[in-house]
Amino acid sequence: MAERTIEIEDQITVGALAEKLMLPVGKLIAELMKNGIMATVNERIDIDTAQIIVSELGLDIELTKKQVSAVNTEPRERRKANQKGNPRPPVIAVMGHVDHGKTSLLDAIREADTAKGEAGGITQHISAYQITHNNRDITFLDTPGHEAFAALREHGALLTDVVIIVVAADDGVKPQTIEAIRFARKAGVKIIVAVNKIDKEGANVPQLKQQLAEQDLLVEEWGGDTVIVEVSAKTKQGVPQLLDMVLLVSDVEELKADDTIPATGLVIEAHQEQGRGPVAICLVDEGTLKQGDYMVAGATYAKIRNLESTSGKPLKIAKPSTPVVITGFKELPQFGDEFRIVKDEKTARTQAQAVEQQRRHDGSRQDIGSGELIRMINRTNEVTELPVIIKADVQGSLTSVIDSLKALDSDEVVIRVVSSGVGAVSESDVHLAHTAGAIIYGFNIQLPTSIKRLSSRDKVPIRLYSVIYELIDDSREEMSKLLAPEIVETDLGRLRIKGIFKTTKTEVICGGEVLKGKLTVPALGRVYRGKELLAEVNVTNLKRGPQDTKEVFEGEMCGLSLATTGRVDVQEGDDVQLYSQEAVTRHL
Ligand code: GDP
Numbered sequence: 001m002a003e004r005t006i007e008i009e010d011q012i013t014v015g016a017l018a019e020k021l022m023l024p025v026g027k028l029i030a031e032l033m034k035n036g037i038m039a040t041v042n043e044r045i046d047i048d049t050a051q052i053i054v055s056e057l058g059l060d061i062e063l064t065k066k067q068v069s070a071v072n073t074e075p076r077e078r079r080k081a082n083q084k085g086n087p088r089p090p091v092i093a094v095m096g097h098v099d100h101g102k103t104s105l106l107d108a109i110r111e112a113d114t115a116k117g118e119a120g121g122i123t124q125h126i127s128a129y130q131i132t133h134n135n136r137d138i139t140f141l142d143t144p145g146h147e148a149f150a151a152l153r154e155h156g157a158l159l160t161d162v163v164i165i166v167v168a169a170d171d172g173v174k175p176q177t178i179e180a181i182r183f184a185r186k187a188g189v190k191i192i193v194a195v196n197k198i199d200k201e202g203a204n205v206p207q208l209k210q211q212l213a214e215q216d217l218l219v220e221e222w223g224g225d226t227v228i229v230e231v232s233a234k235t236k237q238g239v240p241q242l243l244d245m246v247l248l249v250s251d252v253e254e255l256k257a258d259d260t261i262p263a264t265g266l267v268i269e270a271h272q273e274q275g276r277g278p279v280a281i282c283l284v285d286e287g288t289l290k291q292g293d294y295m296v297a298g299a300t301y302a303k304i305r306n307l308e309s310t311s312g313k314p315l316k317i318a319k320p321s322t323p324v325v326i327t328g329f330k331e332l333p334q335f336g337d338e339f340r341i342v343k344d345e346k347t348a349r350t351q352a353q354a355v356e357q358q359r360r361h362d363g364s365r366q367d368i369g370s371g372e373l374i375r376m377i378n379r380t381n382e383v384t385e386l387p388v389i390i391k392a393d394v395q396g397s398l399t400s401v402i403d404s405l406k407a408l409d410s411d412e413v414v415i416r417v418v419s420s421g422v423g424a425v426s427e428s429d430v431h432l433a434h435t436a437g438a439i440i441y442g443f444n445i446q447l448p449t450s451i452k453r454l455s456s457r458d459k460v461p462i463r464l465y466s467v468i469y470e471l472i473d474d475s476r477e478e479m480s481k482l483l484a485p486e487i488v489e490t491d492l493g494r495l496r497i498k499g500i501f502k503t504t505k506t507e508v509i510c511g512g513e514v515l516k517g518k519l520t521v522p523a524l525g526r527v528y529r530g531k532e533l534l535a536e537v538n539v540t541n542l543k544r545g546p547q548d549t550k551e552v553f554e555g556e557m558c559g560l561s562l563a564t565t566g567r568v569d570v571q572e573g574d575d576v577q578l579y580s581q582e583a584v585t586r587h588l
Pocket of ligand 1: 099100101102103104196197198199200231232233235
């Protein structure tokens with residue numbers, strides 16, 4: 001029996017764990033590093049890893065999983081264990097190095113949809129879609145690019161059955177390819193390698209197979225079992241074969257889900273839509289969703305008003321592995337929120353409120369940047385913060401903005417994201433910004449007039465951008481303003497003391513000869529005896545003969561008054577070096 005038991009959720013940020021263990025976060029990070037885990041303060045680790053680290057630290061503490069009442073936190077685990085139920089379509093994610101053709105391949109797959117209706121021409125980005133191939137449904141998570149890794153790592157892995165790793169045949173295995181392989185392995189999902197761009201001249205498939213083998217992905221012809229399909233997203237060559245393989249690999253898994261229970265799943269995108277209010281794209285994990293159901297999603301809930309496929313077709317019900325568009329939410333749910341169907345509105349409201357309270361309670365722990373880490377490790381070195389609130393049109397851009405801003409963090413000044421979210425700037429954002437002294441950055445959003453008025457009344461800066469680099473430049477400039485200015489010293493001249501007229505506790509009046517440069521007042525001075533620094537002084541007055549003067553030159557004799565702090569025993573033969581100081585603004 002351990003001395004102490006601590007309840008945590010399935011995953012916990014390093015910062016929050018340190019807090020619970022009452023340990024300096026630096027120590028925890030160091031221990032994680034020792035165990036080969038490079039985690040920053042706001043990265044999440046799972047409960048098993050946390051337990052190992054706790055034991056390694058010699059703490060007699062047992063970590064137990066907190067039972068979260070309102071949301072189901074482990075869909076994948078449960079689903080895997082659940083071998084009863086009906087067959088369900090596989091959920092596929094596409095990952096790979098930038099420019100290797102993830103987006104193009106997802107587009108090509110969508111075009112290959114044999115059940116594609118008339119609707120067509122979907123131009124806007126949809127974070128998931130379902131296609132039919134050989135009369136069977138396949139669901140694709142479409143979060144290509146930068147945000148995919150973070151998003152999938154956190155949430156998508158729970159729902160993904162197969163990861164297609166796209167590798168360009170003319171470029172080979174690259175860092176993000178390796179990261180994708182690691183991710184898929186860690187999540188325990190099947191891998192299919194799509195060797196893309198085989199239409200290109202520089203395509204070198206044998207070399208690519210060699211590189212994959214180095215990552216322990218051995219193709220069949222070399223005695224392994226890695227499924228590789230050669231494709232061209234451009235000419236569409238190999239796309240049907242890739243889909244065949246997706247079905248084949250999924251069949252081995254015998255994917256099933258119980259569709260008789262109340263539905264649960266994940267919010268994979270949420271945004272505001274003119275005339276429709278909050279709109280969420282949800283992926284059903286288990287159970288069956290129906291129009292009119294009460295759905296709790298994170299800290300909000302809905303009576304499902306519209307239930308549609310992601311191509312806009314109205315649906316009456318939605319079964320497991322189906323991505324659906326849902327309207328009717330009271331507020332915008334968050335990307336990554338888990339949802340569940342409950343029996344009535346009252347239950348929905350209560351459960352949503354419980355989650356909201358929990359979040360508020362945990363709120364202070366979120367958004368700890370790397371700067372925070374630096375400060376925690378090195379408390380003596382104060383780091384200045386630029387508090388910001390970030391609002392964006394969709395989760396993908398929000399993540400990108402936050403990530404890019406965090407990249408600006410330096411040892412001296414860091415971005416502190418006080419709050420962030422998808423959707424328009426709200427009254428509470430302005431209040432929060434007012435209290436926190438934060439700047440509100442809006443990305444690809446409009447500003448309602450009422451909010452504009454409120455912000456100008458409260459003098460809360462709101463800056464709207466639609467180009468990410470401009471937003472980043474603005475924050476860089478704001479951060480620069482917070483940097484302590486650089487103090488630049490300029491030597492003015494040097495004087496050799498030839499006589500002392502008066503010495504008090506606060507003043508020395510003396511005379512001497514300018515050895516070098518030009519003396520001016522007011523100036524700062526350092527009194528030296530030989531090389532030894534005797535005192536720091538202020539030079540308050542200069543006299544040429546009996547006359548006050550502003551400057552004297554090399555070779556001239558003059559009198560001068562030095563303001564001192566405490567009595568300074570200046571003697572004949574000492575030197576006074578005069579200098580000026582200037583504060584210069586620095587830039588990040
Ligand atoms: P992502 O960053 O992985 O999403 O890559 P994209 O889908 O944006 O593709 C990057 C570039 O490669 C684009 O210019 C595409 O037109 C091009 N591309 C993608 N697939 C193919 C392919 O199969 N053949 C050729 N020749 N070009 C491709």
